[in-house]
Amino acid sequence: MYEVTVEAGFSSGHYLRNYKGKCENPHGHNYKVRVTLAGTELDDAGLLLDFKLLKQVMRPVIDRIDHQMLNDLEPFTVLNPSAENIAKYFYDQTSEQLAGMTAGRVRIKECTIWETDTTTATYFE
Numbered sequence: 001m002y003e004v005t006v007e008a009g010f011s012s013g014h015y016l017r018n019y020k021g022k023c024e025n026p027h028g029h030n031y032k033v034r035v036t037l038a039g040t041e042l043d044d045a046g047l048l049l050d051f052k053l054l055k056q057v058m059r060p061v062i063d064r065i066d067h068q069m070l071n072d073l074e075p076f077t078v079l080n081p082s083a084e085n086i087a088k089y090f091y092d093q094t095s096e097q098l099a100g101m102t103a104g105r106v107r108i109k110e111c112t113i114w115e116t117d118t119t120t121a122t123y124f125e
């Protein structure tokens with residue numbers, strides 16, 4: 001089994017509903033996201049997936065939420081923008097694009113969101 005990993009950062013505002021504590025008030029984080037792909041077969045160039053392509057897949061997802069208030073954007077108008085839910089959001093958005101791009105050869109293994117340097121949430125299936 002092969003894995004490739006790409007990380008990227010974004011800065012967004014959020015607040016948590018149905019939550020008592022510091023995060024119930026609007027504030028921002030410098031988030032980091034890590035997407036890990038996995039697969040058993042490499043392409044003709046010996047790559048699971050070109051890092052450049054994975055970055056291209058992640059770019060529109062990041063551009064949509066960077067320097068935005070997450071609570072104002074679907075699906076976070078309803079779903080709480082917790083690190084857990086943001087991790088699943090990246091997982092779902094990048095999975096969709098990747099499936100078409102690699103005809104199922106490569107899948108997303110997991111997606112991790114750093115809300116701070118010492119706190120992460122990971123989504124996988």
Ligand SMILES: [Zn+2]
Pocket residue numbers: 014023027028029
């Ligand atoms: Zn927060």
